Amino acid sequence: xxxxxxxxxxxxxxxxxxMTLQCAQDMNHNSMYWYRQDPGMGLRLxxxxxxxxxxxxxxxxxxxxxxxxxxxxxxxxxxxAAPSQTSVYFCASLISRVQxxxxxxxxxxxxxxxx
Amino acid sequence: GExxxxxxxxxxxxxxxxxxxxxxxxxxxxxxxIWYKQESGKGPQFIIxxxxxxxxxxxxxxxxxxxxxxxxxxxxxxxxxxxxSAVYFCAEGGPTxxxxxxxxxxxxxxx
Numbered sequence: 429x430x431x432x433x434x435x436x437x438x439x440x441x442x443x444x445x446x447m448t449l450q451c452a453q454d455m456n457h458n459s460m461y462w463y464r465q466d467p468g469m470g471l472r473l474x475x476x477x478x479x480x481x482x483x484x485x486x487x488x489x490x491x492x493x494x495x496x497x498x499x500x501x502x503x504x505x506x507x508x509a510a511p512s513q514t515s516v517y518f519c520a521s522l523i524s525r526v527q528x529x530x531x532x533x534x535x536x537x538x539x540x541x542x543x
Numbered sequence: 544g545e546x547x548x549x550x551x552x553x554x555x556x557x558x559x560x561x562x563x564x565x566x567x568x569x570x571x572x573x574x575x576x577i578w579y580k581q582e583s584g585k586g587p588q589f590i591i592x593x594x595x596x597x598x599x600x601x602x603x604x605x606x607x608x609x610x611x612x613x614x615x616x617x618x619x620x621x622x623x624x625x626x627x628s629a630v631y632f633c634a635e636g637g638p639t640x641x642x643x644x645x646x647x648x649x650x651x652x653x654x
Contacts, residue, residue: 432586459640468551470632471587471644478640487643518586522640532577532634532642534586 431455434519434535441509441542449504449538451519459522460502461486461532462494464515471518477502509542516540551630553649562620562652566633566645569614573635577642578607578618581630590618590631620650628652 435450453460459478463471463486473486477496491513493505502521506513516539522532556562568576574595579587593600593607593616600607606619616633633645 459642461642463644470551470647473641473643476641484639484641486641520586520642522636522642531589531592532587533589536586 432519432521432533432535434517434538436538437536438539439541441506441540443510443542445509446505446507447509448506449517449519449540450501451503451535452501453521453533454500455521455523455533456499457521457523457533458499459532460496461520461522462492462502462504463518463520464488464513465518465537466515474504474517509540511542514540514542551647551649553651555651555653556623558623558625558652558654560623562618562623562627562650564618564620564631564648564650566616566618566648567614568616568633568635568645570635570637570643571611571614573637575636576607576609576616577634577636578605578616579632579634579644580627581632581647583629587632623650623652625652625654 432453461476462474465471472488475494477483480499495503516537518537519535520532577592578590581587591602604621608617630647630649632647636642
């Protein structure tokens with residue numbers, strides 16, 4: 429049972445380049461999330477998906493797009509990377525609030541640097 | 544690499560003492576709350592959760608208290624150990640499963 433898997437773990441991009449961060453969970457969870465964490469700061473929600481086929485904006489969605497490809501996978505795309513998007517990106521999954529357990533599981537993070 | 548919690552409020556406690564970490568939440572419609580622990584270089588780890596129809600929940604060495612009147616949440620850690628040193632975040636969730644994190648508090652445990 430791998431939990432939540434993110435790829436890549438590290439990435440350096442030039443300003444204007446695009447890339448997609450991949451996330452997959454094998455726990456049959458309904459909800460998935462993308463957060464960013466700037467150095468020494470808290471986690472800010474970029475986008476989330478409460479179920480397969482739905483996505484919603486979080487606190488800081490500008491400059492990002494997401495795709496809930498299927499129940500397992502939730503990808504985050506940067507179309508034109510900017511230095512302000514340098515951060516650590518975390519993917520998470522949660523079974524659903526209607527279940528007794530609201531534990532969200534996190535991946536190990538993707539460290540992205542935009543130069 | 545960067546440090547988790549470098550710019551966050553810090554709580555320093557002596558090993559063996561009890562720790563109380565506080566959190567204010569913003570959305571009256573939130574109906575569940577979660578505490579997470581994050582160690583440097585790692586993703587957040589679940590500690591304990593509480594639903595809005597409760598005001599107290601206990602786990603192993605941890606207790607979460609919820610005061611909906613003033614939108615305040617606290618995490619109490621009994622007999623704090625060096626391994627408890629980390630950054631602690633509260634998170635609030637609502638009807639749509641949107642999960643928002645609070646600012647965080649860095650806990651330092653010294654001998």
